Amino acid sequence: MCTISWTENDESCSAHWHSENSAAPPDRVVVVDDRTSAQSAHRMIRAGTGLLWRGDFHNARQLMSALDRRLKRSAGRGPTGGDTAALFHRHRSARAERAELLGRLLILLEPDRSLSLRRAPEVRAACDHAYGTAAVGDTGRTCVSLPELLGVLSAYQWHQKGVDIPALEARIHPAYGVFSPVRGEYVDLVARAPFPPGDAPPVVFDLGTGTGVLAAVLARRGARQVVATDINPRAVACARANMGRLGLADRVRVEAADLWPSGQADLVVCNPPWLPAHPTSALELGIYDPGSDMLHRFLDGLTDHLTPAGEGWLILSDLAEHLRLRTRDELLGAIAGAGLRVADRYDTSPRHPRATDTSDALHEARGREVTSLWRLVRAG
Template sequence: MNHPPVVEWTEADQPRSARWRSENGTPPPRRIVVADDRTRADEAYKLACEGTALLWRGDFHNARQLLTAMARRIDRRPRKTPPADVTQAFHVHRAAQNHRARILGMLLVPLDAAYTVPLHRAPDVREACVRAYGPAEPARAEAADAAPAPGATESPEPALTLVSLRELLALIGANEWRRKGVEIPALGGDRIHPHYGVFSPARGEYVDLVAEAPLPTQELAFDIGTGTGVLATVLARRGVRRIVATDQDPRALACARENTQRLGVAGQVEVIEADLFPAGRAPLVVCNPPWVPAKPTSPVERAVYDPGSRMLYGFLSGLADHLTPDGEGWLILSDFAAHLGLRPHTELADAFAEAGLTVLDRLDIAPRHPRARDTSDPLHVARMAEVTSLWRLGPADRPAPGPC
């Protein structure tokens, strides 16, 4: 059994300890000081930049204000002129994002074993924590409720966990998204409810492509890397009688099952754990892999960033072996990486040929998200040029269909 890391600090001249939790794998801070309502933003920012974490013991709302003030100090730093080279601009942009996340992640809050924040005016975060972290541990909850031993002089707080305030606020925000859901026009306005750590279909271009492409079958389809289950649900609503939806992430599997049940297609969609393909062949195999070959820095980023394009090339290399003789593979992929210089424009065509695949047709759609129109974005040129495509693929020995 893997035990979570333990962090230690001194408070009121007494040694303290607690568990450390970070969903994005941030290592525990080496030094922690106690901060409260008297802590000034300049002091907090300086300590965070030096690698010292601040454990908040004051009013929760004041902690949020301090976090905002620290963010303003990061944003006030003189900005360098973005490199003319778009690839270098991407790496500089990612480095700046990571730096911002590291600094803001230094403001910590305590979380007890029952997922309660023991701070004045703290919100009820129990539901958000249970949905992200899983049920609270009964043994730790009992330890938190137990009275201290007679004569005890130390407060090691064995049932306490420290998390960054930034992460906790992300959990709260994700729980709101899950409650409200995301409206999907391709589903007639019905909503998909994303779980924490599962990519939200807020950018709906790829969903519209799957809703519009001509179906080669209504018998069976595979949905590879289903995520929220949105594409499997679209296929079911289009009349496909059976869809096998796969994923490796337990959160995604639970999310897809909940959404297909909520939207009344669970009888058509079987959600299973698998690395890419399920067993057997299908006349339609659909995949929307991550589109940027770079390292993710949080669980939800794995839907966008995939080092070495593992999922993309895994899908292409295995597709022919999982298609029926007249079947089609639908690859839905943005060309954003090509405009960033992270993937040669010819690489995809070469990958198709190497996998023994031919392009039967291609449907394109331009981005509609606000960032595509944000001229202050250092990656604006690449975002403006971005196109998301649905590639209809078949075996290389199959002729492409003629014009309708």
């Protein structure tokens, strides 16, 4: 286990280092508190120094916000020309740098995962939810970045509250590290698209299930058996828990698998990450798919996993096309190259706030985004 060291009150101190993004600990750490100015903190994190916060917790959040504003202003002074793809990559690079620098503002968790800071919130349950229960007998403290801890707290609130899914007339409870189904338009597409001719399909595969929301929708629509897969152990546990809450555990089987389960299905549904770019965190695996790998593996494996009259449903945004990361011809070529043809397509416009946020550097592309459900069948 990696450790982090610093000097405090003339004593040498150390703690376990934990980063969900596998970020390395800063080589140098200094103790800071309420007297530390944003200007001084900005200079130190730019120099690679980690800042271990020992003041008021709310002041730590204010300092992080002040640093974020400075970093955004600095990023905004960069070049703005070039094509849309270049703008996207600059935007991603600036966000990654900002996350790395803000990640140098550090918080110390006590052995019981509490915070010994003024006006600190209760974080133990949230940390146990995200990290798992602390090992029995572990008396060491753990150092995490403040942005990560705030993400842990936010994720725990979402987990407890749940996300309302009108198509289910129920809530789905996302787990930490599992992409939350906050974009309801793709859920609505699956809830409304007509099934292949005949009754509800006896066997359905839901690939990359995440929280299990699409598997639940399909089961509620009458599918007799749904096999939902995910490579992320947190997603598998999350989907199983949601099926239990919804009373669907007898009809939805959640498996840990790298995309495909064994056998064939009458309907195969896949909502792959929409943008062919590299994720910078585990949570971004739900958004970014390097080289469109999952998309291509779904298309290439579909005919082998369909029953003779079966079909595949590909749920995909065209944002990558507006960002010039993938063309429509490339998508159609991949579909044809996999021995498939498009039987039909249903489109919807995004309803999330970023679609109309003019302060977003990519707002022009987001404003033209369309999310589609492609009905795919064998070409022959």
